Amino acid sequence: MHLNIAHETVYRYASPVKRSTQYLRLTPSDGPSQKVLSWALSLPAQTSRCLDAYGNVMHVLTLDEPHLEIHLHARGVVETHDGPPQLEASQQQFPPAVFLRDSPLTQADAALRAFAEAHASAVAADAWQGLLGLMHALAEHMPYTPGETDAATPAAQAFASRLGVCQDHAQVFATCARLLGLPTRYVSGYLAADFEHVASHAWAETWLPEQNGRPAGWLGFDVSNQCLADGRYVKLAIGADYLDACPVRGMRLGGGLEAMRAVVQVSVAQVLPDQ
Template sequence: MHLHISHETVYDYDAPLSRSTQYLRLTPRRSRGLRILHWGLALPAPASSCADAFGNTMHVLSLDGPRRDIVLRAMGEVITDDGPPRPDPEDELPAPLFLRDSVLTRADEALRGFAAGFADAAKADAHGALLMLMSAIGERMPYLRGYTDAATPAAEAFQTGRGVCQDHAQVFVCCARLLGLPARYVSGYLATDAEHVASHAWAEVRLPDAKPEDDASSMAGGWLGYDISNQCLADGRHVKLAIGADYLDACPVRGVRTGGGLETMRAEVLVKPGTGDQQ
């Protein structure tokens, strides 16, 4: 699938902003099934580039002097694999790294009890159990805005019983780890029919290696993406930006500031098909 992507994030302040540092994960993560044709960032000042602890491309933008807004733009074209989702066995990070909990994915008794209901199924068929888990989270936590925010932990969102893609991904990741399966949070983009949407989030789980009795078509031996909000596996419509233990590790934009008073933020993402697929 040939996709054009544009992403604009705007911060407005009701008082002069004296200093700001923004950590930007706005460059697609190179992975199997993704080819970047071109990509660029339009920022209010030059930014330094590095790889973060999870291998994501991160730009650090520092701004000094009084200002009333910050405008961040990312844009480019990518080619994604249109084939059916399959586990990816290649990864530069050790899978056990993603068995550890984190600030936003720490389990409470309610989540432990919920995940325990899938333990027997996970021992027999990890992928099948994860599909059941995905469906159960979708039923228990309808997609509704306004009940959680970026700082809401998985346990709190689960108790609330509502949430958005970020909450769905973090609850799923928490439960998968409780089942003994390495799992991580993914931020990125999703091609939809909507004109303007926000960035998206889903989860990836490292499925156990295939057993001798498994057939060649079984889902085993690699990382596979689960989009809980849309009740599907991550496919050619999904473009990965960053991975991490939770939202804090992989969010597209995160920063600190001095001054500025009240901050308002708006973000728009446009993902649309290209004029023709390129080989």
């Protein structure tokens, strides 16, 4: 499957920003489930490119002149695996167990521990099926509800409110899976779907052990859509939580109130047969 992706993010400020630095994870990488055929960023200034601690491609954008707006554009074509969800072998330089640790936004409280424990026996018997059950139970407990949480909302708080968006679902799921002894990472990226997304998507990937005739590997769980990640999904970045993998994160001096608009368009590209 070939996916056309166009991602625009615009920041506007009430007063001039004197200086700003943005950390951009807006460039996907080749992996077992995807191949980047073309990709380009359109940014207001030159950037420096590097790999962050998790191996994500990161661009650092620094604006030293006063500005009232920042426009960020990313677009390209990514080829993905066209078929049912598959376990993905690890290609990281560090072991999956790194993703057993908690993080600032994925610390468990008593309520989350009790919720995870209710699924412990099912997960121990069959991690794939047991986590599907946890995913569906979580979606029922906290249905997708925009506008009730923000980027700084911890998993425990979102779970207690019984409301949230894909970011919250991914972080709560990761917290529960880690409590059950399964390494789980937060994933930011894109989803080709029949409904409209106004920003990038997020889901969780869990390292499943070799079990019941299946090999070990990563499997993506999208709580918001109650499905497994397949060829409709494109990964941008991974991390322990949103703060590690969000597409844009930065700091600024001045500017007052900030307004942000992000629009993502993902469509299936028509592939012409070889002549």
